[in-house]
Amino acid sequence: MPSTPTVLTGRSLVEGSAQGLLLFADVGLSFWGGVDPFSGEVIDRHHPLSGENLTGRVLALPSGRGSCTGSSVMMEAISNGHAPAALVLAEADEILTLGVRVAQVIFERSLPVLCIGKEAFAALRGQAFARVEEDRLSLFEGSPEDGWQAREVAAPVRPATTGIALSEHDRNLLDGQYGKAAQVAMQIVLQMAELQGAPALLDVTQAHIDGCIYTGPASLRFAEQLVQWGAQVRVPTTLNSISVDQRRWRELGVDAALGEPASALGTAYMAMGAQLSYTCAPYLLDSAPKAGEQIVWAESNAVVYANSVLGARTQKYPDYLDICIALTGRAPLTGCHLAERRKAQLQIEVPALQGLDDAFYPLLGYHIGMLCGSRIPLVRGLERSQPSLDDLKAFGAAFATTSAAPLFHIAGVTPEALDPAQVAGASLPVERIEPSDLLVSWHxxxxxxxxxxxxxxxxxxxxxxxxxxxxxxxxxxxxxxxxxxxxxxxxxxxxxxxxxxxxxxxxxxxxxxxxxxxxxxxxxxxxxxxxxxxxxxxxxxxxxxxxxxxxxxxxxxxxxxxxxxxxxxxxxxxxxxxxxxxxxxxx
The missing domain is CATH 3.30.499.10 (Aconitase, domain 3)
Structure with missing residues (x-):
């Protein structure tokens, strides 16, 4: 007689039901650079799931991490049938969830996403089979033979807005008075605002779009659909690196199968009014934001640099949510847009080291990112080292690779931590780094x-x-x-x-x-x-x-x-x- 399943409940981030063999990891995973959307293989060679295939399995992760392009990879995998059957998270992850939401809108395909909390998540280790039904997660020792069938996924509905204060302009966007593209964009913005518990929306002054990276046919279809709907950005908007050198890809020998759609994707975003910038370091442009400026940036290293080094305010925005906010000029009032959400949650003590070169800062950022997870760190011990802007750029990019946090503080260095007491409470947990720890990350x-x-x-x-x-x-x-x-x-x-x-x-x-x-x-x-x-x-x-x-x-x-x-x-x-x-x- 089959044993009784263990049943857990959580918060449904995307509704639906599914079941499959459980694929569990206790380390976050960046879908960009970590998952091949055309095979479902985990290709992050540093991750414990490296070589596993997540197609059709219930994927359990503490959270995402790394690149904002994870949403695009998730959407691509959903569109071609190589996505997980369901996603179970310890912490809500906006990047992966947004990829599922956009797949609902563009491809009418979806998968359930369930957040169950850190304590319940630990109970998944060693389990063999999982079934997700809305906010319920059932765990089985083996595949149940009860004839259960997943229900059909309903088309996404207009988001509930009763808990979000909307301006008249917001309602006009939502009602379609500014066209189909702006209407769909506002629907997606409000879905994410609802997910985040944002009480209202805020105006942003500029956007940086990461969704111009070509991850496959689905990414181009999304952009061209927006163009067909008449999309035009409402704030100054720059574009991240695209997937080819648009002027020289033929000269460089790039296959037309990549060069043509990747170039077309960049052109589609320019047709929406974005600037031809094509850089993953928009903070190097003359248009870089000032301290306190409310912006919407995607591209993980740019987000971290803008928040940490420039003192601007942005969330770590997923691909596609970035363009939706650019098309509306409105973003959820939550996260790092709020002063109280920019405080440190962890203190990192760095040893005094001599003879530093420029390899130190990316290595340190990489190591600290792994320690932090989604927590914002305050780094102590670099006050006398005076890292340059290039050092901070390298630190932030590596930190954003292994962390889900959108911000770091370095005591005496970054603008909000010149006085560390401004960002740190009295009882922060402390992690001490030893030189031997850095040696492990070096290898x-x-x-x-x-x-x-x-x-x-x-x-x-x-x-x-x-x-x-x-x-x-x-x-x-x-x-x-x-x-x-x-x-x-x-x-x-x-x-x-x-x-x-x-x-x-x-x-x-x-x-x-x-x-x-x-x-x-x-x-x-x-x-x-x-x-x-x-x-x-x-x-x-x-x-x-x-x-x-x-x-x-x-x-x-x-x-x-x-x-x-x-x-x-x-x-x-x-x-x-x-x-x-x-x-x-x-x-």
């Missing part, structure tokens, strides 16, 4: 097991003008090894600034390739030669994602080490002076 990012180097990857996030200046000094009078590809991604605006400043001449003489519009998270073959086996990068973000995205192992090191290895075609394997030297490097 995690250094996945290559041979010293050879085939490709040097620079510009994730996009290179800044000061990074170009630094690289020009390192390259002066030198030449890359003929077997090594050196490629740098950057925005068009910064490229022209670097050219005017004279930084490009020694870099081009060195033999580097300069690529605009796209970023390393989207670059593949043939920019990465098919025969290449190992990459080297100074980006903690790309060192994490590359093994899954392009199937190559990685050496992670400082910019100076990258240039040296470009000349020798070998990684030295030297540990930085600030790491424990008694350990033997793995190369």
């Amino acid at each position: 995690e990012l250094n996945s290559a097991r041979t010293p050879s180097v085939d490709v040097i990857s620079l510009g994730n996030p996009h290179f800044s003008l000061s990074e170009f200046a630094h690289l020009a000094r390192l390259c002066q009078g030198r030449r890359r090894h003929p077997s090594v590809v050196v490629a740098i991604t950057c925005g068009r605006a910064v490229l022209e600034q670097a050219r005017s400043a004279g930084h490009l001449e020694p870099i081009e003489a060195f033999g580097a390739t300069l690529i605009t519009d796209t970023c390393w998270c989207m670059v593949g073959e043939p920019v990465i030669p098919p025969a290449a086996r190992t990459l080297m990068t100074n980006s903690g973000k790309y060192a994490h994602y590359a093994p899954g995205l392009v199937g190559r192992s990685v050496h992670f090191a400082s910019l100076a080490e990258c240039v040296d290895s470009a000349c020798s075609a070998h990684a030295s394997g030297r540990l930085p002076a600030w790491l424990p030297q008694e350990a033997i490097a793995h190369v």
Whole structure:
């Protein structure tokens, strides 16, 4: 006789019912760079589920993490039949939930999303089979033979707005007086506001759109549908990196099967009135927001930089919610838009280290992100180090890769933590980092097991003008090894600034390739030669994602080490002076 199932209840984020084998992990997962939407395989090679297939299974995660493009990957997987049967979360995740909501609107396909809380989530470990029915989760030791059938998914309904204060303008948008695109956009904004418990909406001054990244046919269909509905942005809007260099993808040998739709996707967003910026580092543009400015930015590293370094206010907005807010000019009044929600929830103590180089900050950000989960940290111990803006950019990008938090504070450094008492309560939990902890993360990012180097990857996030200046000094009078590809991604605006400043001449003489519009998270073959086996990068973000995205192992090191290895075609394997030297490097 079958045993009685364990039944848990939670909060239904997306209604529906489904069942399947349970796929459980106690570590958050970024769908972008972590899941192949065309096969359902988990491709994040640092994740405990690496190699598993989530198609048709009930996926249980504490939360999402990492890239805002996870919503696009989720929608893509739903549209082509490689999504989970259901998603069970310990904490509500807006990025993955939004992907499901948009799939409902565009493809009339969906899957249930259920949030059950941290305590109940722990009970899922070791369970074999799960069934989701609205707000109920039933756990079984094996597949039940009771003839149960999932019900048909209903079309999404107009969101309930009784708990949200709407202006007359909001109601006009919702009633379709400004066209179908604005109406659907407002419906999605209000669905997310309802999910977040926002009491009202707020005006935003600008937007940065991450949804222009091509994840497959579904991402292009969504944008072109908005264009057909007459979509026009209502606030100044910049575009993130797209998936190809729009001017040179043919010259770079990119297959037309990617180049044409990826370029068309960028064009579709420009047809909605967005600016041709194509950068994952919009904080490097003249239009960067000021402290206290209410904005809607997607792209995880940009969100973290805007909140933490600039002091602007934005949530970590999912792809597609970003354009919906840009089309309405209105965002849910919640999260980091509110001063009280920007306080630190965890204190991190960093050891005093000597001889720091530029590899320290991305490694530290990567490590701290893993400690934080979704909690906002206050980092202590860097007051005398005076990290540069480039250091903070690298720290934030790596932090955003392993964390779900939209903000960090560094005592005495970032604007809201110049006086740490302004962001920290008296009883914050404390995590202390030891140099040996950083060594573990160093080896995690250094996945290559041979010293050879085939490709040097620079510009994730996009290179800044000061990074170009630094690289020009390192390259002066030198030449890359003929077997090594050196490629740098950057925005068009910064490229022209670097050219005017004279930084490009020694870099081009060195033999580097300069690529605009796209970023390393989207670059593949043939920019990465098919025969290449190992990459080297100074980006903690790309060192994490590359093994899954392009199937190559990685050496992670400082910019100076990258240039040296470009000349020798070998990684030295030297540990930085600030790491424990008694350990033997793995190369």
